[in-house]
Amino acid sequence: xxxxxxxxxxxxxxxxxxxxxxxxxxxxxxxxxxxxxxxxxxxxxxxxxxxxxxxxxxxxxxxxxxxxxxxxxxxxxxxxxxxxxxxxxxxxxxxxxxxxxxxxxxxxxxxxx
Amino acid sequence: xxxxxxxxxxxxxxxxxxxxxxxxxxxxxxxxxxxxxxxxxxxxxxxxxxxxxxxxxxxxxxxxxxxxxxxxxxxxxxxxxxxxxxxxxxxxxxxxxxxxxxxxxxxxxxxxxxxxx
Numbered sequence: 001x002x003x004x005x006x007x008x009x010x011x012x013x014x015x016x017x018x019x020x021x022x023x024x025x026x027x028x029x030x031x032x033x034x035x036x037x038x039x040x041x042x043x044x045x046x047x048x049x050x051x052x053x054x055x056x057x058x059x060x061x062x063x064x065x066x067x068x069x070x071x072x073x074x075x076x077x078x079x080x081x082x083x084x085x086x087x088x089x090x091x092x093x094x095x096x097x098x099x100x101x102x103x104x105x106x107x108x109x110x111x112x113x
Numbered sequence: 114x115x116x117x118x119x120x121x122x123x124x125x126x127x128x129x130x131x132x133x134x135x136x137x138x139x140x141x142x143x144x145x146x147x148x149x150x151x152x153x154x155x156x157x158x159x160x161x162x163x164x165x166x167x168x169x170x171x172x173x174x175x176x177x178x179x180x181x182x183x184x185x186x187x188x189x190x191x192x193x194x195x196x197x198x199x200x201x202x203x204x205x206x207x208x209x210x211x212x213x214x215x216x217x218x219x220x221x222x223x224x225x226x227x228x229x230x
Contacts, residue, residue: 009216092158104150104157106157
């Protein structure tokens with residue numbers, strides 16, 4: 001079962017709101033990722049968690065705050081976002097953070113108004 | 114720096130035609146991995162294949178085949194007898210070493226494939 005689930009599928013939030021995106025996998029993978037994808041662009045890596053520890057932060061603004069409560073769950077907390085943060089947010093997981101292929105969830109389409 | 118180039122922005126074919134998506138990469142690493150992903154309109158990226166730098170054997174999976182040539186730094190993807198369901202954006206990606214913390218994927222810009230009935 002190569003399934004990564006993400007909730008919600010769609011999210012509309014105001015610039016003063018606080019919301020969270022959730023990602024879950026039950027494949028026993030030890031690396032999880034957040035990507036941001038703008039329309040007609042490739043995914044851009046935001047964060048990597050390896051064995052539940054943040055291992056890569058691609059200089060993402062602090063209004064995005066990741067959290068990995070356990071090896072199966074990954075959250076992305078959002079606060080004081082800007083309209084330009086509107087995008088598809090993809091979660092992925094892999095066996096570990098090295099060369100293994102990444103399996104992606106369906107994404108959360110975020111609109112910031 | 115590592116780089117992946119997908120020169121074809123968009124390709125349109127008629128159903129049952131064969132189509133090849135090009136991917137050219139640049140890396141200084143001797144050990145690296147190449148990937149192809151498919152992104153249908155629903156948005157989810159679907160893993161298609163991983164190939165390591167030491168294995169230049171071509172691979173075939175049903176209507177899909179991949180041609181890896183280190184001499185030209187290319188990893189091309191061919192769909193035989195294309196179908197409407199193949200319509201999607203296809204991304205080629207390269208794994209990049211990130212110090213001791215593991216690898217990250219460097220994606221190409223993607224190729225939009227439209228298959229018309």
